[in-house]
Amino acid sequence: MKTCPYCKAQITDKAGCYRCGFDFNSLINCQLQSKILYHQALQKYHCGDLKSAQQLVGTASFFCKNKINSKLQLMIQLKRLYYE
Numbered sequence: 001m002k003t004c005p006y007c008k009a010q011i012t013d014k015a016g017c018y019r020c021g022f023d024f025n026s027l028i029n030c031q032l033q034s035k036i037l038y039h040q041a042l043q044k045y046h047c048g049d050l051k052s053a054q055q056l057v058g059t060a061s062f063f064c065k066n067k068i069n070s071k072l073q074l075m076i077q078l079k080r081l082y083y084e
Ligand SMILES: [Zn+2]
Pocket: 004, 005, 006, 007, 008, 009, 017, 018, 019, 020, 021, 022
């Protein structure tokens, strides 16, 4: 995150935006929660528990939509289509 998601000002302080006062802590917590869920989903994926992996990465995407979560969702969907 290089710019404020609300007003697009350059980020100079990790606590909040100097321009609009947007508090980044909740956003950072969502990103952290998403990463934890992503790694749990990846473990389930490698163990072959695709249904749990799909649920976990779905929740991870709820907290933070990004390419890495989308790619894992796609990999799980393809594998479920192929093997189930
Ligand atoms: Zn801002």
